[in-house]
Amino acid sequence: MNFLEERIAKDGIVKPGNVLKVDSFLNHQMDILLMEEIGREFKRRFADANITKVMTIEASGICIAAFVAREFGVPMIFAKKSKSVNLDGEMYTAQVESFTHKNVNQVIVSKKFLGAEDRILIIDDFLANGCALQGLIAIANAAGAKIEGLGIVIEKGFQVGGRAIRNMGYRLESLAIVDAMDAQTGAITFRHQEA
Numbered sequence: 001m002n003f004l005e006e007r008i009a010k011d012g013i014v015k016p017g018n019v020l021k022v023d024s025f026l027n028h029q030m031d032i033l034l035m036e037e038i039g040r041e042f043k044r045r046f047a048d049a050n051i052t053k054v055m056t057i058e059a060s061g062i063c064i065a066a067f068v069a070r071e072f073g074v075p076m077i078f079a080k081k082s083k084s085v086n087l088d089g090e091m092y093t094a095q096v097e098s099f100t101h102k103n104v105n106q107v108i109v110s111k112k113f114l115g116a117e118d119r120i121l122i123i124d125d126f127l128a129n130g131c132a133l134q135g136l137i138a139i140a141n142a143a144g145a146k147i148e149g150l151g152i153v154i155e156k157g158f159q160v161g162g163r164a165i166r167n168m169g170y171r172l173e174s175l176a177i178v179d180a181m182d183a184q185t186g187a188i189t190f191r192h193q194e195a
């Protein structure tokens with residue numbers, strides 16, 4: 001098991017409805033030394049990519065993406081959830097259905113901060129059905145930016161998002177892939193990945 005799988009096995013809680021709760025170190029209280037390690041690990045995995053910007057979606061991606069951006073020495077930009085329908089053309093927008101909240105958000109990124117010269121690393125905490133990543137991909141594409149890769153902390157491999165994104169040809173790296181989890185026993189099974 002890698003450092004993250006060990007932490008999930010120790011502190012993750014399996015909830016009914018295919019939800020993995022990691023709020024003691026990732027989603028509510030945050031273990032900052034772990035965030036540093038996550039930042040370093042994504043830097044190691046994408047060392048060959050000439051990243052100019054790290055992009056994520058609010059709220060839970062922000063802290064992780066900040067640590068990743070720190071390692072690359074580049075800015076981090078987060079897509080904002082916006083209720084405003086009064087868009088003035090200065091924003092890239094996408095619709096994102098929330099897996100945890102079951103609602104649809106419009107997410108926006110200012111055109112000022114993303115352009116065709118950018119080479120993007122997209123970061124998020126979880127990958128389930130892939131709606132959040134698809135929204136970020138749509139925004140990067142609308143900007144003409146090049147998506148160098150996508151980095152996920154925890155992928156739920158039994159949901160469709162990971163396969164869909166890999167089938168689109170993107171380089172997707174997940175630090176932990178959960179292939180099965182059982183809310184009754186609390187058991188979590190990780191997919192074997194090469195170190």
Ligand code: 5GP
Binds near residue numbers: 019
């Ligand atoms: P997707 O858009 O891929 O369906 O879901 C990804 C988003 O839903 C993530 O940004 C994350 O906030 C949330 N999410 C999905 N599954 C889980 C889960 O099992 N546990 C937690 N804590 N968040 C999740």
